[in-house]
Amino acid sequence: MKQFEFRLQTALDVKLREEELQKEELRESTSIYKHNLKILHALRTRLTEIQDILRGKQTKKMDILEIKNCQDYIPILDERIKQQEIVTERTRREMERIRVKLIEIMKERKILEKLKARHYQEYIREFLREEQKQIDEIAAVGFIHKDSAM
DSSP: OOOOOOTTHHHHHHHHHHHHHHHHHHHHHHHHHHHHHHHHHHHHHHHHHHHHHHHTOSSSOOOHHHHHHHHHHHHHHHHHHHHHHHHHHHHHHHHHHHHHHHHHHHHHHHHHHHHHHHHHHHHHHHHHHHHHHHHHHHHHHHHHHHHHHO
16 A cells, blocks of 8 residues: 555645744744833833922932923923834734734644544555455465365
8 A cells, every 4th residue: 555645745834834934923023012012111111200300209409401301301202102102002913913814824734734634544544444455365365275275
């Protein structure tokens, strides 16, 4: 009997490769998203620090020029925070899109693997039937020779 051959093996190999590429893309996308979150957190922390300075929570005495600089810096920080929130949300959506695509590829791969397993089981059943058929033939020939010898 010929060796087991899965006709869709090439498609399965392609899906496995696509899955690996998609996983790598998801890792990169997640890394970018986390980096953007850190930037956003740093900007928000800086804004809180500036606001605390203006509220006088710092024990250090400030002159009017420092107060004016802080007050001028707050709207700039607010704008940078808004921009960073947009960038962070965009990278989160991209990360989610990649994750959904990865899940779809994984489903397709699993379907192909189940199909391969089913085909292999059928191959094994056929192999065992052929083997049993050969054993039966050998037994029948042996029985005939034994019977004719008597």
